[in-house]
Amino acid sequence: MRNSKLFALFIVAMLSLAPVCAQTFPTRPIRFVMAYPAGGSSDILAQPIAAELSKSLGQPVVIEYKPGGGSTIAADLIAKSPPDGHALVILLSPLAINATMVPNLPYDTAKDFRAITLAARLPLAVVVRAQSNLRSVQDLVAAAKANPGKLKYGSTGPGGYLGAEYFKSIVGADIVHVPYAGAGPAVAGVIAGEVDFLFDSLSNSLTQIREGKLRAIGVSTAARSGVVPQVPTIQESGVPGFEISAWYGIFAAANTPTPIVQKLNAEIVKAMNLPEARQKIENYGYEIVGSTPEQLDAHLKSEIVRWSKVVRETGAKPN
Numbered sequence: 001m002r003n004s005k006l007f008a009l010f011i012v013a014m015l016s017l018a019p020v021c022a023q024t025f026p027t028r029p030i031r032f033v034m035a036y037p038a039g040g041s042s043d044i045l046a047q048p049i050a051a052e053l054s055k056s057l058g059q060p061v062v063i064e065y066k067p068g069g070g071s072t073i074a075a076d077l078i079a080k081s082p083p084d085g086h087a088l089v090i091l092l093s094p095l096a097i098n099a100t101m102v103p104n105l106p107y108d109t110a111k112d113f114r115a116i117t118l119a120a121r122l123p124l125a126v127v128v129r130a131q132s133n134l135r136s137v138q139d140l141v142a143a144a145k146a147n148p149g150k151l152k153y154g155s156t157g158p159g160g161y162l163g164a165e166y167f168k169s170i171v172g173a174d175i176v177h178v179p180y181a182g183a184g185p186a187v188a189g190v191i192a193g194e195v196d197f198l199f200d201s202l203s204n205s206l207t208q209i210r211e212g213k214l215r216a217i218g219v220s221t222a223a224r225s226g227v228v229p230q231v232p233t234i235q236e237s238g239v240p241g242f243e244i245s246a247w248y249g250i251f252a253a254a255n256t257p258t259p260i261v262q263k264l265n266a267e268i269v270k271a272m273n274l275p276e277a278r279q280k281i282e283n284y285g286y287e288i289v290g291s292t293p294e295q296l297d298a299h300l301k302s303e304i305v306r307w308s309k310v311v312r313e314t315g316a317k318p319n
Contacts, residue, residue, distance in 0.1 A: 025085055025260050029060040033089040035074035036157070037067045037182045041201040041284075042090045045120055045248055048280045052271035067182070070094050070158045070318065072105060079107035083255040085264055088116065093246050094158035096303035100311045101158065102318050109304065113251040115296035116264050119272060120286040122246045124163050124220035125202040126234070129191050130213055137218040137237035140197065144173035152176045154195040156186045156204065158318070162307065163220060163244050164199035165314040170239055190214060201246045202228070203284040220244045227285040247303075248286075249296050261293055 032050050034042050043063075050061040066074040071094045081087035091113075099109040107113075128134045134143060144151050153175055155161040161177060168175055178195050180186035183204035190198045190205075191213055198205065198214075202225060208214040209228065218234040219225050222243045234242045250268060252261065269290035271277055281288060291299070310316070 025263060026057055026059045028086060029062050030057070030085075031081075031087045032061050032063045033074045033077060033087065034063060034065045035067065035071035035089065035091060035094075036065075037184070038065050040156070040183045041122060041203040041246065042092065042248060044203050044284050045281060045286060046090055048277035049119070049268060049271050052274055052277055053267055056267050056271065070098055070102065072098060072102065072107075075113075076106045078251060078253055079112035081253045083114070083253040083257075085252055085256050085260040087253065088264070089251050090119070091249050091251055092157075092159055093303065093307075095249070096300055097158045097162050097307045097311070098318075099304045100308035101162070101316060110301075112254050114254050114256040114261055115293040115300065116250040116252055116261060117268055117293065118289045118291035118296040118299055119248045119250050119268065120281065120288050121221075122248070122284075122286050123202045123225050124160060124199060124244060124246060125205060125209075125216045125225075125228075125231070126197055126199055126218040126220075127190060127205045127209065127214045127216050128197045129193060130215050132196070132215065134197065134217065135215070137232075137234055137239065140217065141171045141173060141238070143196075144171070144175050148174040149176060151197075152178050152195040154178050154180050154186045154189050154198045154200075156180050156183050156200050159246050160198075160200040162310060162314070162316050165316045166244070166310050167199070167234070167239065167242060169314045170242055187214070203286065206284055225285050227283070247289075247299070249300065265293055 032046055036042050046063055050063055053061045066077055074089050075091055078087055078089040134140050153164050180189055186198055187205055187208055189195050205214050209216050216228055216231045218237050219231055220234055224233055272288050272290055
Protein backbone atom coordinates (compact mmCIF):
# COMPACT_ATOMS: atom_id res chain seq x y z
CA MET A 1 0.00 0.00 0.00
CA ARG A 2 2.80 2.35 0.99
CA ASN A 3 4.69 1.56 -2.25
CA SER A 4 1.65 2.31 -4.38
CA LYS A 5 1.24 5.70 -2.64
CA LEU A 6 4.89 6.50 -3.25
CA PHE A 7 4.53 5.56 -6.92
CA ALA A 8 1.45 7.77 -7.25
CA LEU A 9 3.35 10.69 -5.68
CA PHE A 10 6.24 10.09 -8.10
CA ILE A 11 3.90 10.25 -11.12
CA VAL A 12 2.30 13.46 -9.83
CA ALA A 13 5.75 14.98 -9.32
CA MET A 14 6.87 14.06 -12.83
CA LEU A 15 3.71 15.50 -14.37
CA SER A 16 4.16 18.73 -12.45
CA LEU A 17 7.74 19.03 -13.71
CA ALA A 18 6.78 18.64 -17.40
CA PRO A 19 5.56 22.23 -17.94
CA VAL A 20 8.67 23.55 -16.17
CA CYS A 21 10.82 21.41 -18.48
CA ALA A 22 9.21 22.98 -21.55
CA GLN A 23 9.51 26.50 -20.11
CA THR A 24 13.26 26.20 -19.53
CA PHE A 25 13.99 24.36 -22.80
CA PRO A 26 16.43 24.78 -24.48
CA THR A 27 19.25 25.15 -21.97
CA ARG A 28 22.11 24.84 -24.49
CA PRO A 29 22.68 24.94 -28.28
CA ILE A 30 20.53 22.61 -30.40
CA ARG A 31 22.18 20.25 -32.87
CA PHE A 32 20.27 20.13 -36.17
CA VAL A 33 21.61 17.09 -38.01
CA MET A 34 21.45 16.70 -41.80
CA ALA A 35 21.56 13.22 -43.30
CA TYR A 36 22.97 14.50 -46.60
CA PRO A 37 25.90 16.76 -47.61
CA ALA A 38 25.77 20.54 -47.47
CA GLY A 39 23.93 22.13 -50.37
CA GLY A 40 21.39 19.33 -50.79
CA SER A 41 17.62 19.51 -50.63
CA SER A 42 17.39 19.07 -46.85
CA ASP A 43 19.89 21.90 -46.39
CA ILE A 44 17.66 24.29 -48.34
CA LEU A 45 14.87 23.56 -45.86
CA ALA A 46 17.07 23.51 -42.74
CA GLN A 47 18.93 26.80 -43.17
CA PRO A 48 15.94 29.18 -42.79
CA ILE A 49 14.40 27.01 -40.04
CA ALA A 50 17.65 27.02 -38.04
CA ALA A 51 18.05 30.78 -38.43
CA GLU A 52 14.55 31.50 -37.14
CA LEU A 53 14.72 28.93 -34.32
CA SER A 54 17.95 30.48 -33.05
CA LYS A 55 16.05 33.74 -32.61
CA SER A 56 12.85 32.35 -31.13
CA LEU A 57 14.44 29.82 -28.75
CA GLY A 58 17.30 32.02 -27.61
CA GLN A 59 19.95 29.37 -28.25
CA PRO A 60 22.14 28.70 -31.30
CA VAL A 61 20.79 26.02 -33.65
CA VAL A 62 23.91 24.45 -35.15
CA ILE A 63 23.59 22.51 -38.41
CA GLU A 64 25.76 19.38 -38.53
CA TYR A 65 26.27 17.26 -41.65
CA LYS A 66 26.38 13.51 -41.11
CA PRO A 67 25.93 12.04 -44.60
CA GLY A 68 26.30 8.40 -45.53
CA GLY A 69 24.56 5.08 -45.38
CA GLY A 70 21.46 6.35 -47.16
CA SER A 71 20.68 8.56 -44.11
CA THR A 72 21.23 5.74 -41.58
CA ILE A 73 24.28 7.42 -39.98
CA ALA A 74 22.37 10.58 -39.08
CA ALA A 75 19.30 8.60 -38.02
CA ASP A 76 21.34 6.38 -35.73
CA LEU A 77 23.04 9.40 -34.15
CA ILE A 78 19.66 10.86 -33.15
CA ALA A 79 18.23 7.50 -32.10
CA LYS A 80 21.07 7.20 -29.56
CA SER A 81 21.01 10.85 -28.41
CA PRO A 82 19.68 11.91 -24.98
CA PRO A 83 15.89 12.37 -25.23
CA ASP A 84 15.87 16.04 -24.26
CA GLY A 85 15.14 17.83 -27.55
CA HIS A 86 18.64 19.27 -27.95
CA ALA A 87 19.38 17.04 -30.96
CA LEU A 88 17.09 17.03 -34.00
CA VAL A 89 17.36 15.53 -37.46
CA ILE A 90 15.69 16.06 -40.82
CA LEU A 91 14.96 12.63 -42.29
CA LEU A 92 13.51 12.09 -45.73
CA SER A 93 11.51 9.34 -47.38
CA PRO A 94 14.47 6.90 -47.10
CA LEU A 95 13.70 6.57 -43.38
CA ALA A 96 10.64 4.53 -44.39
CA ILE A 97 12.37 2.85 -47.34
CA ASN A 98 15.36 1.70 -45.28
CA ALA A 99 13.06 0.07 -42.72
CA THR A 100 12.38 -2.64 -45.29
CA MET A 101 15.26 -2.48 -47.75
CA VAL A 102 18.28 -2.28 -45.41
CA PRO A 103 19.02 -5.35 -43.27
CA ASN A 104 20.34 -5.06 -39.71
CA LEU A 105 19.65 -1.38 -39.15
CA PRO A 106 21.31 -0.11 -35.95
CA TYR A 107 18.00 1.41 -34.79
CA ASP A 108 14.31 0.54 -34.74
CA THR A 109 12.50 2.86 -37.15
CA ALA A 110 9.16 2.41 -35.40
CA LYS A 111 10.42 2.87 -31.82
CA ASP A 112 13.60 4.99 -31.68
CA PHE A 113 12.33 8.38 -32.91
CA ARG A 114 9.93 11.01 -31.62
CA ALA A 115 8.10 12.80 -34.42
CA ILE A 116 8.14 16.61 -34.34
CA THR A 117 6.59 17.67 -37.68
CA LEU A 118 6.22 16.67 -41.31
CA ALA A 119 7.87 19.86 -42.52
CA ALA A 120 7.47 19.73 -46.29
CA ARG A 121 6.99 17.73 -49.46
CA LEU A 122 8.86 18.06 -52.74
CA PRO A 123 8.33 16.54 -56.19
CA LEU A 124 10.90 14.23 -57.69
CA ALA A 125 11.93 15.33 -61.16
CA VAL A 126 13.22 13.48 -64.20
CA VAL A 127 15.98 15.68 -65.64
CA VAL A 128 18.24 15.29 -68.69
CA ARG A 129 21.14 17.37 -69.99
CA ALA A 130 20.09 20.31 -72.12
CA GLN A 131 21.50 18.72 -75.30
CA SER A 132 19.70 15.39 -74.81
CA ASN A 133 17.44 13.98 -77.50
CA LEU A 134 15.10 12.82 -74.72
CA ARG A 135 12.55 15.63 -74.69
CA SER A 136 9.74 13.89 -72.82
CA VAL A 137 9.00 10.94 -70.59
CA GLN A 138 7.48 9.25 -73.66
CA ASP A 139 10.84 9.65 -75.45
CA LEU A 140 12.60 8.15 -72.44
CA VAL A 141 10.34 5.11 -72.25
CA ALA A 142 10.58 4.52 -76.00
CA ALA A 143 14.39 4.78 -75.97
CA ALA A 144 14.68 2.45 -72.98
CA LYS A 145 12.48 -0.20 -74.58
CA ALA A 146 14.31 0.05 -77.90
CA ASN A 147 17.71 -0.25 -76.19
CA PRO A 148 17.39 -2.58 -73.17
CA GLY A 149 20.19 -2.10 -70.63
CA LYS A 150 21.74 0.81 -72.55
CA LEU A 151 20.24 3.85 -70.82
CA LYS A 152 21.60 4.90 -67.41
CA TYR A 153 19.95 6.86 -64.64
CA GLY A 154 21.54 8.50 -61.61
CA SER A 155 20.27 8.83 -58.07
CA THR A 156 21.50 10.45 -54.87
CA GLY A 157 19.96 8.09 -52.36
CA PRO A 158 17.28 5.49 -51.63
CA GLY A 159 14.38 7.84 -52.46
CA GLY A 160 15.43 8.60 -56.02
CA TYR A 161 16.67 5.05 -56.52
CA LEU A 162 13.48 3.33 -55.42
CA GLY A 163 11.33 5.91 -57.19
CA ALA A 164 13.15 5.13 -60.43
CA GLU A 165 12.94 1.38 -59.86
CA TYR A 166 9.20 1.78 -59.29
CA PHE A 167 9.00 3.75 -62.55
CA LYS A 168 10.94 1.01 -64.38
CA SER A 169 8.62 -1.69 -63.05
CA ILE A 170 5.52 0.18 -64.22
CA VAL A 171 6.76 0.94 -67.76
CA GLY A 172 8.60 -2.39 -68.16
CA ALA A 173 11.99 -0.97 -69.09
CA ASP A 174 15.55 -2.17 -68.44
CA ILE A 175 17.57 0.87 -67.31
CA VAL A 176 20.92 0.78 -65.47
CA HIS A 177 21.25 2.46 -62.07
CA VAL A 178 24.31 4.63 -61.30
CA PRO A 179 24.38 5.83 -57.65
CA TYR A 180 26.01 9.14 -56.70
CA ALA A 181 27.18 10.29 -53.28
CA GLY A 182 25.28 13.56 -53.18
CA ALA A 183 23.26 16.02 -55.22
CA GLY A 184 26.20 17.97 -56.66
CA PRO A 185 28.01 14.99 -58.21
CA ALA A 186 24.74 13.59 -59.55
CA VAL A 187 23.77 16.81 -61.31
CA ALA A 188 27.32 17.14 -62.68
CA GLY A 189 27.09 13.56 -63.93
CA VAL A 190 23.96 14.28 -65.95
CA ILE A 191 25.43 17.48 -67.41
CA ALA A 192 28.64 15.63 -68.34
CA GLY A 193 26.70 12.80 -70.01
CA GLU A 194 27.81 10.10 -67.55
CA VAL A 195 24.14 9.14 -67.19
CA ASP A 196 21.14 9.80 -69.43
CA PHE A 197 18.86 11.16 -66.74
CA LEU A 198 18.56 11.83 -63.03
CA PHE A 199 15.63 10.87 -60.84
CA ASP A 200 15.80 13.06 -57.74
CA SER A 201 14.20 15.85 -55.72
CA LEU A 202 13.34 18.90 -57.80
CA SER A 203 15.33 21.33 -55.63
CA ASN A 204 18.62 19.56 -56.37
CA SER A 205 18.43 20.39 -60.08
CA LEU A 206 16.36 23.55 -60.04
CA THR A 207 19.25 26.02 -60.39
CA GLN A 208 20.62 24.15 -63.42
CA ILE A 209 17.12 23.92 -64.92
CA ARG A 210 16.70 27.68 -64.60
CA GLU A 211 20.18 28.25 -66.07
CA GLY A 212 19.38 26.04 -69.07
CA LYS A 213 22.00 23.38 -68.26
CA LEU A 214 19.38 20.73 -67.51
CA ARG A 215 15.89 20.10 -68.87
CA ALA A 216 13.13 18.67 -66.70
CA ILE A 217 10.85 16.30 -68.61
CA GLY A 218 8.55 15.11 -65.82
CA VAL A 219 7.60 15.57 -62.17
CA SER A 220 6.44 12.77 -59.92
CA THR A 221 3.50 14.38 -58.11
CA ALA A 222 -0.17 14.22 -59.17
CA ALA A 223 -0.19 17.95 -59.96
CA ARG A 224 2.41 20.05 -61.74
CA SER A 225 4.90 22.04 -59.67
CA GLY A 226 4.33 25.76 -59.35
CA VAL A 227 8.04 26.49 -59.87
CA VAL A 228 8.23 24.57 -63.18
CA PRO A 229 4.59 24.70 -64.36
CA GLN A 230 5.60 23.96 -67.95
CA VAL A 231 6.84 20.47 -66.98
CA PRO A 232 4.14 17.76 -67.21
CA THR A 233 3.61 15.16 -64.52
CA ILE A 234 4.78 11.61 -65.17
CA GLN A 235 1.12 10.57 -65.02
CA GLU A 236 0.28 13.06 -67.78
CA SER A 237 3.11 11.60 -69.81
CA GLY A 238 1.51 8.19 -70.11
CA VAL A 239 2.44 6.44 -66.84
CA PRO A 240 -0.91 6.16 -65.04
CA GLY A 241 -0.90 5.76 -61.29
CA PHE A 242 2.67 6.97 -60.82
CA GLU A 243 2.67 9.44 -57.93
CA ILE A 244 5.41 9.88 -55.35
CA SER A 245 7.10 12.77 -53.57
CA ALA A 246 10.07 13.34 -51.32
CA TRP A 247 8.99 14.23 -47.79
CA TYR A 248 10.95 15.85 -45.00
CA GLY A 249 10.23 14.96 -41.38
CA ILE A 250 11.88 16.44 -38.31
CA PHE A 251 12.54 13.98 -35.48
CA ALA A 252 14.07 13.84 -32.00
CA ALA A 253 15.06 10.81 -29.94
CA ALA A 254 12.32 8.55 -28.60
CA ASN A 255 11.05 9.47 -25.12
CA THR A 256 11.64 13.19 -25.61
CA PRO A 257 9.06 14.76 -23.24
CA THR A 258 5.78 15.74 -24.86
CA PRO A 259 5.91 19.39 -23.71
CA ILE A 260 9.29 19.81 -25.42
CA VAL A 261 7.97 18.11 -28.57
CA GLN A 262 4.98 20.45 -28.58
CA LYS A 263 7.20 23.50 -28.12
CA LEU A 264 9.52 22.44 -30.94
CA ASN A 265 6.55 21.71 -33.20
CA ALA A 266 5.02 25.13 -32.60
CA GLU A 267 8.30 27.00 -33.11
CA ILE A 268 9.36 25.09 -36.25
CA VAL A 269 5.95 25.49 -37.91
CA LYS A 270 5.98 29.19 -37.05
CA ALA A 271 9.54 29.56 -38.38
CA MET A 272 8.71 27.96 -41.74
CA ASN A 273 5.69 30.20 -42.22
CA LEU A 274 7.42 33.53 -41.57
CA PRO A 275 7.31 35.41 -44.91
CA GLU A 276 11.06 35.50 -45.56
CA ALA A 277 11.63 31.85 -44.64
CA ARG A 278 8.55 30.71 -46.54
CA GLN A 279 9.68 32.50 -49.69
CA LYS A 280 13.14 30.90 -49.53
CA ILE A 281 11.68 27.43 -49.05
CA GLU A 282 8.90 27.64 -51.64
CA ASN A 283 11.25 29.17 -54.22
CA TYR A 284 12.84 25.72 -54.52
CA GLY A 285 9.57 23.92 -55.14
CA TYR A 286 8.73 22.76 -51.61
CA GLU A 287 5.17 22.48 -50.37
CA ILE A 288 5.27 23.50 -46.70
CA VAL A 289 3.18 21.14 -44.56
CA GLY A 290 3.90 21.78 -40.87
CA SER A 291 1.98 18.81 -39.47
CA THR A 292 1.35 17.77 -35.88
CA PRO A 293 3.64 15.11 -34.35
CA GLU A 294 0.76 12.62 -34.52
CA GLN A 295 0.27 13.24 -38.24
CA LEU A 296 3.96 12.61 -38.92
CA ASP A 297 3.78 9.39 -36.91
CA ALA A 298 0.84 8.18 -39.00
CA HIS A 299 2.53 9.26 -42.23
CA LEU A 300 5.73 7.35 -41.40
CA LYS A 301 3.78 4.18 -40.66
CA SER A 302 1.86 4.41 -43.93
CA GLU A 303 5.06 5.06 -45.89
CA ILE A 304 6.75 1.99 -44.41
CA VAL A 305 3.80 -0.12 -45.59
CA ARG A 306 3.81 1.50 -49.04
CA TRP A 307 7.53 1.19 -49.75
CA SER A 308 7.85 -2.32 -48.35
CA LYS A 309 5.41 -3.37 -51.09
CA VAL A 310 7.52 -1.60 -53.76
CA VAL A 311 10.73 -3.20 -52.44
CA ARG A 312 9.13 -6.66 -52.65
CA GLU A 313 7.74 -6.08 -56.14
CA THR A 314 10.90 -4.55 -57.66
CA GLY A 315 13.49 -6.59 -55.78
CA ALA A 316 15.39 -3.36 -55.01
CA LYS A 317 18.57 -3.76 -52.98
CA PRO A 318 20.61 -1.22 -50.96
CA ASN A 319 23.48 0.34 -52.89
